[in-house]
Amino acid sequence: MSIPTSNAALRVTNVTVRYGSVTALEGVTLNLEPGRVCGLVGTNGSGKSTLLKTVMGMVRPVVGAVSIGGADPAAARRAGAVAYVPQTENVDWEFPISVREVVMTGRYGHQGWMRRPRAADHAAVESALDRVKMSEFAERQIGQLSGGQRKRVFVARAIAQGASLLLLDEPFAGVDKTTEAALTVVIRSLAAAGHTVLVATHDLAGLTFLCDEAVLLHRRVLVHGPPEDILRPENLALAFGVNPHEADVLDGDVHQRQVS
């Protein structure tokens, strides 16, 4: 699919990332326009998290460049233009902080150096909690939530931040189908409001509901196009090494098989 690159919300150009001798990404180019939800699909170890971290500026490419609305990742982060929800949060779950306070940390960039929340910050937090259906847990200590509920809180924090680009790393891992459906609605509504979302997912069955476009990744971009293209048997076979006629790959997660 040819995607116009004017007004791109995200441009990843010819990015190669190495961890020592491991090449995690090679020559990856990806342009996203505002208001699009793009799924990132591939086997375990295909480079999905690395791509999100590279866009976030947490991993530096050895070759290539990333531009977020025309800014480099560091500048975009400083401006709060990009938010990242990692696969697993590296937080102290025993820390005495409430769900509401966690979501408020997404507003720090909007507050002065004293970090005193204003009415707009409180309103953004309440609205974000409401969107992910976590308002009733607002006073709960963050560690006293289930895995799926924690996930929703960190999505709420990203929403409260008001970033134009959201990077979500497997938001559906460990959540039930009801929560997955609710999060899909939230992500679609963010896109309808002009946000761009890049989401790594193993959920092929939900891809067409979630995404406007998708990338099949295996260190390189194998296919970038409408989700229906990604789901074509020959493309799934390319990425996952499975024969779709022999395995009901849409019935669940497909990420066990490694492509050599």
Ligand SMILES: Nc1ncnc2c1ncn2[C@@H]1O[C@H](COP(=O)(O)OP(=O)(O)OP(=O)(O)O)[C@@H](O)[C@H]1O
């Ligand atoms: N910090 C690291 N140091 C060394 N190698 C790494 C590091 N992080 C990732 N890798 C390697 O880089 C490759 C890409 O990993 P990455 O985590 O990006 O894959 P992924 O598609 O997100 O996988 P998963 O579906 O399991 O989350 C893998 O071979 C992985 O082992």
